[in-house]
Amino acid sequence: xxxxxxxxxxxxxxxxxxxxARRVVEYLLTHMREAAFISIGDVADTLGVxxxxxxxxxxxxxxxxxAELKSALKESVLxxxxxxxMLARAMSEEGDLSERIRQMEHANLEDTWNRLKIEDVRAxxxxxxxxxxxxxxxxxISGMMAECLHSRLRELGLRAHQxxxxxxxxxxxxQARSIRRDDLVIAFDLPxxxxxxxxxxxxxxxxxAQIVTVTDSPAAPICGSADLSFFVSDNxxxxxxxxxxxxxxxxxxTSRLSIDLGDSAMQALAEQSQCLRDERLxxxxxxxxx
Numbered sequence: 001x002x003x004x005x006x007x008x009x010x011x012x013x014x015x016x017x018x019x020x021a022r023r024v025v026e027y028l029l030t031h032m033r034e035a036a037f038i039s040i041g042d043v044a045d046t047l048g049v050x051x052x053x054x055x056x057x058x059x060x061x062x063x064x065x066x067a068e069l070k071s072a073l074k075e076s077v078l079x080x081x082x083x084x085x086m087l088a089r090a091m092s093e094e095g096d097l098s099e100r101i102r103q104m105e106h107a108n109l110e111d112t113w114n115r116l117k118i119e120d121v122r123a124x125x126x127x128x129x130x131x132x133x134x135x136x137x138x139x140x141i142s143g144m145m146a147e148c149l150h151s152r153l154r155e156l157g158l159r160a161h162q163x164x165x166x167x168x169x170x171x172x173x174x175q176a177r178s179i180r181r182d183d184l185v186i187a188f189d190l191p192x193x194x195x196x197x198x199x200x201x202x203x204x205x206x207x208x209a210q211i212v213t214v215t216d217s218p219a220a221p222i223c224g225s226a227d228l229s230f231f232v233s234d235n236x237x238x239x240x241x242x243x244x245x246x247x248x249x250x251x252x253x254t255s256r257l258s259i260d261l262g263d264s265a266m267q268a269l270a271e272q273s274q275c276l277r278d279e280r281l282x283x284x285x286x287x288x289x290x
Contacts, residue, residue: 157268181208
């Protein structure tokens, strides 16, 4: 079911619902993505109602049961992050697309900032500083964010490794088998959530590694193995998830980390800056005209 149709169905039944059922519907409206990926038991516990109550609400809404309602929720979430569906919707809407994107990205930055806790930034820095090896992981578009973080960590002189899906002859879960207790995995997982990445992170967690996750929602399956989670806003009218929020978070985390590392970061960045003088890599600055 399309997201707007499901939302309209939920809203149209709000006023006629008894108090408990109304609370369920309000939760589904405001936490559609979470409800799509967690169990009926978890929803019931969150709301303090019985599973039978959730089944009754589903039937009031016209579904055979809660399982069918959950399938509709999943379909609506997938439709929201489906690039083809998003483009079709963007083409049908009036107004300037560039302006909508500008407004949406401003909102993504603001929401990502509002969800960030300074104590979590400090905890991230502490985990990185004590880790023996740091593994940056992601799948598809999230892999781009993992690579960005990996690059920053290497510039700071840290022992960071990129976990690539299908790297050489190894799958993600095979790469995770060598991760141990003193290691740290930083995993990015924006919708749609990757089963293979979740399994690899679970394997690393079983081996005792510390896990940091970056995603859009606490309902993301990867959060089940997390010792520390960061949440970003990734709303976009096209191409699925926006990358502005995750990039903003990476910039904040690595900048704070560079300060915490002190002299070691200064030395690593000084060595990195020597590359700028390597004329095999970059044009000499003095020959450029401005």
